[in-house]
Amino acid sequence: MRKKIIYILLVGVLFTSFSCKKANKEEVIEEKISSYILSSDSINLEWTAYKTTEKVPVKGTFTKIELINIPSGKNPQAVAGNVEFSIPIESIFTKDTIRDGKLKKFFFGNLMGTSNITGKTSLKEDGTGEATITMNGVEKTVPVTFTTNGNDVEINANLDLDNWQAQMALTALNEACYELHKGADGVSKTWNTVDVLVKVSTKLQP
Template sequence: MKKIIYSLAICFTAFQIISCKSEAKKETETTNQEVTTEKKAAFVLQDADNSINWTAYKTSEKVPVKGEFQKVTITAGGEASTAKEAIHNAEFSIPVSSVFTKDTSRDFKIRKFFFGVMDQTELLSGKLVLENDSLGYANLTMNGVTKKLPFKYTLNEKTFNLNTTMKITDWQAEEALSSLNTACKDLHKGADGVSKTWDEVALNITSVFK
């Protein structure tokens, strides 16, 4: 009888030890999960609805050609407690393969004969800097050249809108511009018979935070 009671006591003690270890393990796992779970910022630029629209021009009459880039990646910054802080100092990259104009033939020519002629331009990259409540600039890298591109912007609650015009030649891309014009020679002719591709591109960027 004593042996039976002694055996039961050992089993009960062992069960208690195992239970304590299991509870301690669960508590440790829960604690670790709480530590590793980070609170998400109120404004995240990568998660916003971002649209990057551009307008280029052809012929002597300066006929607009509209397009967009369908992909952008925020590579640094872009998260904060306010929309303005999330945008300020955010760094980005845009793959030129995401260019889209609703014309597959035109898209191909832009990728091959324009961006394809440039140096190190699989991506356009840069950093956004907001100087005050209406003006800012982007340190934009294209064709292996980094230049400051000033812009005007508005920020209305969760909607950021940027407008600017860039000169392609400021990024030493005359060769790329000439290459595109040659590839589109007849399509860029106006009533005067002159084929022309302008070095101006208007940009409109909108980010709507969720």
């Protein structure tokens, strides 16, 4: 009888030990899955504005994007879908210093309190989502689409600047660039739409 009791106790100890090891293994796996992260230097924002009635593209970027939070998640999409950011206007870059100066002075300079563009992202499982952007004292949410490729996420959005009440700023910019924004038809035009592409590169935490 004593041997039987000892046998039962040994079986119980072995079973408990196996269960704990299995649980620990699952916890480690879960921890690895939930350890994607990004830093401010792993975000690249490209924008495309348009001029003339022929809608000639003008491309640029911002060389600095500051993260308000440091998001992490179980996959790259979860990380890119939880980003709060602030973009200093001074970091605008179009490979043309004269154009950069005009954008700062005549466009952003005519927006209320816009030394920074701030916002946050929210992505769904179906390749769609939203971005909430604050500019000119106005907060607006716009739809976005996104794709993933390994650890990288690309987010696309189209901004209608009228939603941020930027008409006066666009008019000032068009007047400052009147001849440069004139097409073959002799009409000078600065479009109110801007296409935005954001590339986010995530990585596993060490």
